[in-house]
Structures are given as C-alpha cells and as structure tokens.
Amino acid sequence: MENTASAMASMEKLDHSNQAFPVSEFIDEYDASSGGIYPSHWHQEMELQIILSGSARYTVNGENYVVKEGNALYIAPNAIHQSSSLEPGTVGYNLVILPVLFTRILKNIHCEQYSLPLTMLQPSAFLISPDSKTGFSILETMRRMYYTESSNHAYELFLLQNLLGIWRSLLALFPKPASDTADSPKLLKESRMRDMLDYIHENFSQPITISQIAASASISRSECFRCFSDMSHITPMEYLNQYRMFEATRQLTTTSDPITDICYAVGFNSTSYFSKEFKKIYQMTPREYRASKKV
Template sequence: MKRTLEQLEIIEELVSRDMEEMLVHGSRQFRMSVHMTQVPSMNNSVLYSHWHEELELLFVVKGSIQFHVGQDKFSVHSGEIVLIQPNLLHSASREGREEIVFYAVLVHFNFVSSLENDLIQQQYILPLFLQKRCYPKLITREMDQELKLFSLLEGVRDIYQQEPQGYELLVKARLLEIFYLLEKVAVEGTDETLRRSNAGQNSLLAKKMLGYVQQNYSKHISLTEMSKQVNMSPSYFCRFMKKQFDLTPMDFLNEYRISEAVTLMETTDKKIMEIAEMTGFCNINRFTEIFKKFYGYTPKSYRNAIRDKVENIDCTVRRDTDL
C-alpha cells in the first residue's frame, strides 16, 4: 500500500447504521495506519460522530478543535494529543476560524497483541484496549513536557510515510514506547470502573440514536419518536442528549441535516429548495434559519463562496485520510 500524503474527498457512506466507521485502517497483515486531515477555515465540521475498533492517538499540528469523546467534552489546541480508546463514540467541531491540521494514528489490538496471553498483554495491552484502566483523553502541552509523546507520534508518522527498510518493526517499537509512557498517567479504581460501565451503556444508546437519525433525517421526526428509539421519556431523553452531545435532540437532528445539506451543496448542482426538502426541512425559510445558525451564512451565500473559491478550497472534513 502506498503511504504518501493524500486527501480523501467527501464520502457519504462512511459509517454503518450503528455509526461504526467503515473505512479500513491498515491491512490484515499490518493492522495500523496513519491519517492526515486538513480542514479549511470555511468548514465547521471537523470529525463526524463515529466509533471504531482501533485505538486512536490524534495529534493536532494547527488550529483549535472542540472534541467530544464518550461523555467528555474538551478543547484541543496545536501541540496537544487526544487518546480515543476502542469503541468510544467521538466527534469534533472547530474552535475559531483558523485552518485545522491534525494526524491520527490508529492501532488495532491484533497489531500489538501476543500469540500467548503473556504478562505484557495482561498488564498493559488489554487494559488499554479494553478500557480496564483510566487514561487521560487529553494530553496537554504541559503534560507532554514530561512524556514527550508528541515527538514520538510525529516519528511514527514520518517512519510510516517514508517506509525505510524494516519500518514495520520501528513503527511497532515506537508504539510500544508510547504505551509505556501512557502507563505513567494511567489510573485504576472501582469508582472509575463503575463510571465506565455506565458510560458504555450510554454510548450504546447514543450509537443507536445516531443510526436512527442517519436513516431517517429526511423524514419528519418528532421528539417523541426520537425518545421511543431508546425507550426514554421525552424529558429524560432531552437530558440524555444534552449530556452525550451537548445539544438538544432537535438541535442534534438539525445539525445532522445541515451537514448532509452542505455535502449536497458542495457536490451537486441541486437547487437549494430541493436540498432543503431532501434533508427534512419543511420549508426554505426554516432551512435558511437553521443553516445560518450553524454556519453563519445563508445557504445561497455559502454556495456562492464555495464556487468563488473552488480552486483554492479543499472541502475535506476529517474522513480519515491515509498517508
């Protein structure tokens, strides 16, 4: 597989019905990969809601991003690292108007596991991949002054891209060194275990809701219909969505509809009124109101800006691009 820097164009079918990412990371014989994402200043979407089997170490080299990992929400700036353990629902949006550039190192359990369930696997690999120990989701620049993880991740990226003789060995060695350093900031405890158990159940419900919205956003959906999908009362469902996504249910639905509308505006010549109907808005005025709330532009202004800058703007929104 060629591992040069490249950008992936917008693809609609990136996640399954339960929001598992469908992109392949690495190969059966080499179960890890490195991706680069560049988000122009015009794009608000940075990282769509999804999850995957791989452990992800994401490091930001430019811009500021608002991350939502599991039930935690935090800001990430250049020089900082996000640790996303397997099967955790996560998403991100921009902070500020600066261009955003980040890299993601994705590692499958099979890449670092042992043929036998030895001491290393029991004490270090399994706790990291099965969330049996608490690791910080955000590694700030201050924390990294001691850990030096950022430079190690840059090294993994460069080795992966350049492919020197025996690079596979070196990549694996660097990753194990990173895991060793993560052990310095790991925490164990029954309270944390219980919290993670509850978080896991909430994550399953959140994935179910995401799948429902993905399949039905073009239709009329009421708050009651949404709450029935996860067997909650409307009032409890509102609190659940606020905690999981920091959005009301209807704002969550409208944000997804708008993201689909933006994809259609950027990739088709369909009329704005037609796009509004296709994405579940009852009329063009409501579509314009909601679009401006999320993007700060009217739909017409946004499309004109896209057309004016089509030669200079790469409309990429994370979508895990292979190096």
C-alpha cells in the first residue's frame, strides 16, 4: 500500500486498493491544495490524521479543532469535515479506514461493544495530543506507520496490528456519551448537509442556484443558509466557489487540458472572470499556477 496525495470527491468514494482490507493512506500537502483548504466533504470511513509539520484547523460537524504539529485528530464515519492550513508547509499523514475492518473482527470474537463509537458515530471528532501516555502512544504509532515502507514484508499485517492498537487506545480516551438519546435536530441538519454537499459535488460544473441547493435536501433557502453557517461557517455560494477553485487547481496540476476547457468544466462561463477570481486567491493566473507546479 502506497502513500498517495490526497484527493477529494463528492460523498468521497474512496477506492481502496484491497477491498478485503479497506485501509488507505494519504499525504495531505496543504500548500498544493486550493488556498491550503480541503473543502467540506464526508465519507463512510473513519479518519485519523497526524500533522507532521505546520498546523491545521478542522471543522467537523460544525465544531472547530486546531491540530498542531505532532498532534492528531480522529474523525468519525459520515462526519462532515473540512480542513485548512494555519501556516505554510503544513503536511499531514492521513489514515482512512472503512469501519467494517474493525466491526467484522470484533463480531467474530463476540466483542461488538468495542465498535459502538463507529456505529453510534460518537464522538464525531477527538483531538489526540501527547499530553497523556495513551495519546503519546497513539502518535508514536502513527509516526511509525508513516515511516514504514509499504513494500515491507506483510505490510498489511503491520497496519492491522497497529490500527487495532490505536483503536484500543482511542476507546480508553473517548468520553462517555452524555446521553443515550441522540440529538435528533443535529443529526437531521448533518443529513441535510450531506445531501447538499453531494448535490454541489455532482453538479458544480453547471449553473447552480441557492434554491436548487436547498431543494436537494428538501428545505427552504433560509434553512440552507443556516445549515452551511452552522456546519461549514460559510455561505452556500462561498462553498460552491471554494469547491470550484479546488477542482480547478486539481485539473491544472493533474491534466494537460486547455485552461479555457478547465474554466468551463468547473462551472465558470467566462474565462476572464475565472482568471480574475483565481488571481484573487493565488496571486497568479491559472497559467502561472500550472507552470509553478510543474516539476
């Protein structure tokens, strides 16, 4: 299994190289991402990211977390999350794991109780720091995983052994749920937000209105604005433009498509406006940006 640069899709459908062992590793190089931002998204996997250098701010289901160098963050399956670098040179090592990897093993040994955080989706996020012995152990394990070559003998067994150890340690750190009763209004808002993000990710190349975004979740325009404000701290149109720019930078660096084609492919109907907005963010034109990323 190889470390790869992070890529994002709609409801992020990750293509695990081994479906029987659904674990993927990514290196998040924030300087290479659009404005140092990975826009809001969600996926069925749980996620663990340790910041190797720099620092990053995460928003998970509307809650903010600052992750400093040497610290890590756990993100629950289905949680809506985004991240942005707080300083140049921020790099993270990211483990993305389909819950069935754990639940299948735990069911076979009749220890289903240890998978409850994955099935209850609580906590939605948890900051891991070296301040405790358990947190320090998790961080050391993640660093060891990062530095171990995927070509090593029985690498999958190495990953599995360490992931089970991390999960055992996380269970000791996770706070007990305050109540057995789910927060229904919050869960409903999260569900609506996932529907709207999916709609934007699937249709960003077309003209999109607030009414269309709201309709994708069967809610009013005002509720649409509230959802984006509470969950991502930006407006729906700000998010749409953020995602379009994210896609533009991805296409500029991974394809040889003409810039005019990329402009229209990401939803802009004017090349001059696209270039103007692009330069506002990156202080360079799309052509200059592409040239700066060439090795």
